[in-house]
Amino acid sequence: MKTTSISDSEAKQLANGRVPARRDLDSVADLLTAYRSAAIGAAPRPSAALSDRLDLTATPIHMQRGAGMERGSEGAGARRTAGGLFGLGVTVVIILGAASGAAAAVSAGSAGLLPPGAQQAFDQVVSIFSPSGDAGQETTGEGEAPGVSGGTDEVGPEEAGIEGEAPAIVGNEGVDIVGPTDEPTPGTAPAKPATPGTPAEPAQPATPAEPAKPATPATPATPGNGGSGSSGSTDSGHPGQGPKGNSNPGTNGSGNSDSGNGNGNSGSNSGNGKSGADKPGKADKP
């Protein structure tokens, strides 16, 4: 019977107590396992001279060995990583779910696609927030209506086409940070020039801003996440009340103050983007 010799990898597997794929090595693996278990027993009895240096009555203490320690740390690290990812995933899912749900509802409401009852409620809410504007009117972002932004809004590049048309900041409570293509439109209120990529400043105006007068209706239960986003989107979705921007920034500010952190800002931004993005083609057209 012809047999091939044992390779280095198979020898390593055998020596480490594993069984290689070759069937003719099963008996060798069994033999080595039996040899190992027969050779290694319990701790032997020390000699008299050595006993003076030992305390055999003490409780045995488990010691980390090198290889075992590495394996243990790897396992623990993997568990920690998995746990962290899972925890992060849940958080992200909650935030994204709330934000996307609110944005979808606002978008549908703005487009008038909600069921009759819901659309009516939506219009009422919008009319509350924007008493002088038309509830169903959407911003075209073409500059005829100044953008409404009171809090610290950081507009991403994807929103630049919208906010960039009407980047006016009415009221100086906040700082608008708009995308790179954002340029102030003549005729709009003198605003601070956009600083591309400037990190958002802390929402100093938002904090003392009007304490949450309107943001409540559209705010989801989780404070600081989607609540501010939805309220912000509601506001900016109807910027026809441009002059009221001073009050609407308050709305935004209230949203921000609701959130009290960057989540609120980002939520309102996403809301802005969503509502403004309802008709992005208009906004992009010159």
Add this chain to the structure above:
Amino acid sequence: MEISGDEHTGVPFETVLAAAQSGAKWATTTLWREYAPGVVGFARGRGSRDPEDLASDVFLTVFEQLPTFSGSEAQFRTYLFSIAYRRLVDELRQRGRRGETVPFTPEHDTRSEPSAEDAATERLADSSVLSVLDSLPVDQRNVMVLRVVADLTVEQIADVLGKRPGAVKALQRRALDALRKKVSADPYPFAASERLPV
């Protein structure tokens, strides 16, 4: 000294080593309990007459030299089995020079037949398993015992035996090949003359 660690992960080796270097008995006892079985197994597998005595001798030497030792757990293991290997070589040389002296024990007296019970016990004893490697050449036995019992890597064995890792790999491969041939099942358990004509 405070012992840090919990029952699941255990005390880190570095903590035990530092305590043992300062003379803490719990630490020396931990090292003894952790490594002495491997040393005894190595000595027994290599044919020591008194493996436990050899292990005690090895640990006495280790504890005396421990304050000067620094290194990881793998290095400590290499260091420990290097001393064990030297002690074993000393014993084998001494035995070879003076001749082997075996104290009389009635159970090992070959002039009398063992009882059936003793014979059965002997067959079932671990010694039959442990004698499997006895047919290998000395170098291959050294490698296999250090690899299987002491759980050393090829590089660690090379350090202990003073060989190159490639040579240790070759010895290990040859030893496993020899063991495979030894234990491979004979497809014809009966001799040719005993087989029934077909």
